Amino acid sequence: MRKTRVISIGSAFLGGEHPVLVQSMCATKTVDVTATAKLAEMLKNAGAGLVRVAVDTQKDAEALPAIRENTTARLSVDLHENYRLAELAAPYVEKIRYNPGHLHHGETKVSWQDKVKRLADTAGEHRCALRIGVNCGSLDPARKNDGLPMLASTLEHADFLDSIGFINYCVSLKSSDPAMVIHANEEFSRRRPDVPIHLGLTEAGIPPEAVLKSRAALEPLLVQGIGDTLRVSLTVPNHRKHEEVEAGFMILKNAAAGTIAVPSDLPQHGLNLISCPSCARVENDRFVELAVKIRDAVQFAADFPISIAVMGCRVNGPGETDHADIGVWCGANHVNLKRGTTPLGTYSYEDIVEKIVLEVRRRTTLPS
Numbered sequence: 029m030r031k032t033r034v035i036s037i038g039s040a041f042l043g044g045e046h047p048v049l050v051q052s053m054c055a056t057k058t059v060d061v062t063a064t065a066k067l068a069e070m071l072k073n074a075g076a077g078l079v080r081v082a083v084d085t086q087k088d089a090e091a092l093p094a095i096r097e098n099t100t101a102r103l104s105v106d107l108h109e110n111y112r113l114a115e116l117a118a119p120y121v122e123k124i125r126y127n128p129g130h131l132h133h134g135e136t137k138v139s140w141q142d143k144v145k146r147l148a149d150t151a152g153e154h155r156c157a158l159r160i161g162v163n164c165g166s167l168d169p170a171r172k173n174d175g176l177p178m179l180a181s182t183l184e185h186a187d188f189l190d191s192i193g194f195i196n197y198c199v200s201l202k203s204s205d206p207a208m209v210i211h212a213n214e215e216f217s218r219r220r221p222d223v224p225i226h227l228g229l230t231e232a233g234i235p236p237e238a239v240l241k242s243r244a245a246l247e248p249l250l251v252q253g254i255g256d257t258l259r260v261s262l263t264v265p266n267h268r269k270h271e272e273v274e275a276g277f278m279i280l281k282n283a284a285a286g287t288i289a290v291p292s293d294l295p296q297h298g299l300n301l302i303s304c305p306s307c308a309r310v311e312n313d314r315f316v317e318l319a320v321k322i323r324d325a326v327q328f329a330a331d332f333p334i335s336i337a338v339m340g341c342r343v344n345g346p347g348e349t350d351h352a353d354i355g356v357w358c359g360a361n362h363v364n365l366k367r368g369t370t371p372l373g374t375y376s377y378e379d380i381v382e383k384i385v386l387e388v389r390r391r392t393t394l395p396s
Contacts, residue, residue: 165348
């Protein structure tokens, strides 16, 4: 079985012979200290060994000291465009996740190497771990033409961190396609068997289908000894976030028993609904409700080979929806509709479901 080097995340350890750590993420607004701390504590009590919170603004970062005072959960912070927020967040968390693709969105005159060096220095000063979090919907522009862009970007960043002497890191290679998740993680594990891996199927969708898709992505990897921590990303309201943790432990149990799901277990030619699990960046709390409404409204096309992506915010929404036949990503008051990479307009939360139904009927030639 694969044995990586061991890294520390506060009082927890990843890699080597340590058990796989199950984690989850708060979907509350990070600036809402009471709600975020309460949800973090609930997830910890459900068994989450690490709880992630999104830090998208300075106000999010400034909320972390109070959140830290009100939960005993180990915390990971999810950075996006503003990598400098790590300096405000690091004293209050055990782990920092950055996305290589998002390092190119701001301060374009600063190289990604200088940005990562600053992140590593900050993490080292405060004894935080790092996660190189690569996502197929928000890739490094310089790697988009590589044969397997997720793999190329992850290897590049892992090699760079090693070169500057920072080794307390893990990686993740995530997609909404179970087969892609398996392939990318198998290849990374083959090339860098020493590095701990965080497993996940991003935008798995709404249970119960989302749990089966996550099983199909993660269980075949776990039985190979690939994976040192995992998160099951479900589109559920906050009071049901513990279901992510429960699904994670169920997947570990299945893998240990050898009763695994594989991509062939999934419908190969039918409707595929992709939806993100929501987080603090979601600008309208109606997102989860909207995802469920869309799923229910398009069941008439269940047997047609069509993919619909429902994304909660601007961060991964535009990129993730590029890969779907029909995509929506949600703003505060309007929802953006796309056909592949082509924008079709913005609509209200009240009108968007009807527009999607019409678009599905157009693509499937089903009568209205």
